[in-house]
Amino acid sequence: MSGLEERLRALEDRACILDLIAGYGPLADSGNGAGIGALWAEGGSYSFEMAGETTTLRGAEIGGLVELESHRELMAAGCAHFLSAPSVRIDGDTATAVNHSVVLVHRDGIWVAERVSANHWTLTRTDDGWRVANRTNALLTGDESARDLLAR
């Protein structure tokens, strides 16, 4: 029996992680900072490129990204934070995932891909289920460092 339970739990872990990551885009585009914050584990971090620099938000700062001037401008224009289904590796109470994200922005009647990024996620099992420990996002502009995020 324990074999079945273990296999079932592995599938539940995977389903939970996929749904967690699938939740990011809808939360970002509806401006739900509290919802974004709740995706992360306590003490978690989110690093991304903005204006040529790497910004790292931690803890309660992460949900605050929806208040950034740059994010507000995207929402006002009309935007989609569109993520691809990640490839996931689970190892006990931690997991890693890699995927792509595209930010599509409404400009002059069509939508333009203004950001296309590689994402590397580290996830952790908490008492409340799986949460993001770290997300690192880098623009795919030809730099090896961004490509390396997808190489795990």
Next chain:
Amino acid sequence: MSGLEERLRALEDRACILDLIAGYGPLADSGNGAGIGALWAEGGSYSFEMAGETTTLRGAEIGGLVELESHRELMAAGCAHFLSAPSVRIDGDTATAVNHSVVLVHRDGIWVAERVSANHWTLTRTDDGWRVANRTNALLTGDESARDLLAR
């Protein structure tokens, strides 16, 4: 035992819903109206924006969308109805899902994102498995009403 069976069924429900939604794009782009119709439950509905107005199709009308002049033009040009993996909440015999969709259209040698939408899905368990009860789709052009679809 019932605990395991219940957990297994929850995973099967989720897999079925994800596959149902993943089927929409390929059916739309291959012009399979009957296949699209079969995704919906009897009496289901699909609301979307077109030419500045909200159109709601019901029942057999839904599969008929592939016969619309606008849809035929997209297929002739070359198009992809590209949906993101949804975030899904299941509650007994009903479920909700939110995701993005992009319609990419072949124009002058590249593909242009001519529609980028928020989608809110309500699903229902039928005797034949999970089906769509309602899908509401709204263009992400900065309107709060479209963003609110992603807020569930």
Next chain:
Amino acid sequence: MSGLEERLRALEDRACILDLIAGYGPLADSGNGAGIGALWAEGGSYSFEMAGETTTLRGAEIGGLVELESHRELMAAGCAHFLSAPSVRIDGDTATAVNHSVVLVHRDGIWVAERVSANHWTLTRTDDGWRVANRTNALLTGDESARDLLAR
């Protein structure tokens, strides 16, 4: 008991296939030819359109696609091979999947969808798990043959 085990295995099969396909884009964009090759079963094939012709790679050639001049140019410019979550049908030891893929390329500060394709995958259960037996990819430029890939 066997009923539960069989249902569990069906879910494991599906999870494995979805993860296999989700792995393609990150491997392609990080230039990991060996990793791409490992997605395919021995003797497998990958057919795609390039410069108006259909190219079919087999076996060890498949991982070699990252060495193609066209692929190197995409990686240098900055690119994302962005795949949609597939719809999957499993029948014993074989499966089929259909989805979309988009190649987004960094050009003049934004990303352009230079390839948008229909994909039909045949998968096979091997001693090492599920692997791709065949992937056929065709550009969605209005041709019926590309649309037909999505019709299974």
